[in-house]
Amino acid sequence: MKKILLPLAATLSVALTGCSPAEDPENQGNVAQDINNFEEIYANITADDIRPPLKTLASDEFEGRLPTTAGEKKTLDFLISEFKAAGLKPGNGDSFLQEVALMEINADPNMVMTIGDNTFNYKEDMVASSKREQAEVALSDSELVFVGYGVNAPEYDWNDYDGLDVEGKTVVILINDPGFENPGSGKFQGTTMTYYGRWSYKYEEASRQGAAGALIVHETAPASYPWSVVANSWSGPQYGLVTEDGGASRVAMEGWLTVDAAQKVFADAGLDYFEEKAKAMQGPYSKPMDVTASVTVKNTFKKSKSYNVLATVPGAELPDEHVIYTSHWDHLGKDTSKEGDQIYNGAHDNATGTAATLVMARAFAKLSPAPQRSVSFLVVTAEEQGLLGSKFYANNPVIPIENTIANINMDAMNVLGKTKDVAVVGMGKSDLEDNLKVAAERQGRTLTQEDKPEAGYYYRSDHFSFAKQGVPALYAKGGSEPADEETAAYRKRMNVIVNGCYHQVCDHYRDNWDLSGIAQDTQLLFDVGYQIANAEDWPQWKDSSEFQRQ
Secondary structure, three states: OOEOOOOOOOOHHHHHHOOOHHHOHHHOOOHHHHOOOHHHHHHOOOHHHHHHHHHHHOOHHHOOOOOOOHHHHHHHHHHHHHHHHHOOEEOEOOEOEEEEEEEEEEEOOOOEEEEOOEEEEEOOOEEEEOOOOOOEEEEEEEEEEEOOOOOEEHHHOEEOOOOOOOOOOEEEEEOOOOOOOOHHHOOOOOOOOOHHHOHHHHHHHHHHOOOOEEEEEEOHHHHOOOHHHHHHHOOOOEEEEOOOOOOOOOOOEEEEEEHHHHHHHHHHOOOOHHHHHHHHHHOOOOEEEEEEEEEEEEEEEEEEEEEEEEEEEOOOOEEEEEEEEEEEOOOOEEOOOOOOOOEEOOHHHHHHHHHHHHHHHHHHHHOOOOOOEEEEEEEEOOOOOOOHHHHHHHHOOOOOHHHEEEEEEOOOOOOEOOEOEEEEOOOOOEOHHHHHHHHHHHOOOEEEEOOOHHHOHHHOOOHHHHHOOOOOEEEEEEOOOEOOHHHHHHHHHHHHHHOOOOOOOOOOOOOOOEOHHHHHHHHHHHHHHHHHHHOOEOOOEOOOOOOOOO
């Protein structure tokens, strides 16, 4: 654990307690050199500041901000112009940009999978793909091994791969983690999903174990989405990062089975799916299945370049140590095959977070004196394609990971007015929540757990890329309790209008949006970052977290 001992400025009491140095008897007679303008800057973060950049980024002119299109060029130019105007420094040497090499992979949908005596059809019973840069990837009579939840978690004393050799074999894996359907067991975190429940982790662990293929069994409740989401999300163009090994370190085939298909496979192996699942809930579990799988995935590839944007407010005392705010600038572009509106403007997701980032950057740049540590703003590409921009940055950091104190994420911010509560996504992960609580109390708000913690939203936005590298990462936003009756009525009206607009062309900017909730949360997260940038100690993960700084 790294610990920094700094002389705390008297002005830090502004952020931590809400009282000014002049109100602190210990600071009487020493106010002139200690007082700064935190309170003034904090108060001047308003909805009027957020509206112009939000409206611009979500305009038709930006064409839905799809990476590698003309919309990207307009977005990058706008962001750089705004950061320069605010007085921030380029974050990557003398550049505001970090190049991200992307790979688009299209799998031929004309594929079938045979397992034992069963033949399964693409999208109807299964989906399969490959992240390897090969025109054709084939599994031929690959032995199947059931590996329970496919988890190797030392901190939970759980390893489904213990004593197994799955080299060249195909593993069959349950979705979510062992706590979800057995919350009374005390295993993992009950119904709250951990990292080990995410499909991305399961493929990664199967790859580390040397498997040739990995099949996840889909069930709607533990997945938190129906089979249609899997079928639609895993078909068509899939994006990834260009890697030095051409994806050779990944399992050759990554796929899903419907639960009905899985039951047939288990029956063919002389097993009962639900009986085996029940055993897997009780403790680390695996079982050879005595059946084989065959499938051929044919791919076409297209390489392209996109960019992250990085800007910095240098710290006054420890400029090499950084607090990093993240948001993603990208959305889905436009669909010229549609009649009428063709542009996926992505106003809520995530022009809101990007606009808040620009306002946040201006606020930090105006602080006098500057925070003791540097504060940087990373606006990433290709979040919608699987967190690719943040993943690339985390694997190729401009600011060394060992000098990155914390990450604070802003994604799809609150357009429904002020709230009395703050929803903490992935509550209980790190002591950044202690800083958040201080900032929330300043606003008279309380911290609450996110809705549907079983859905694992903590693992679905850009802070996750930092968490995987051991950097404490916070994702919090306006909660569900409106600030007053007027806001409650507005919320009810607006929810009717915007409901169902996620990743649809109706996610566009509206002049009647109440942006006071975004301003409230921007102030909140500004306060959190200010505390961390001036604190004595680095924030740490909670002992129960699955992420630890190495």
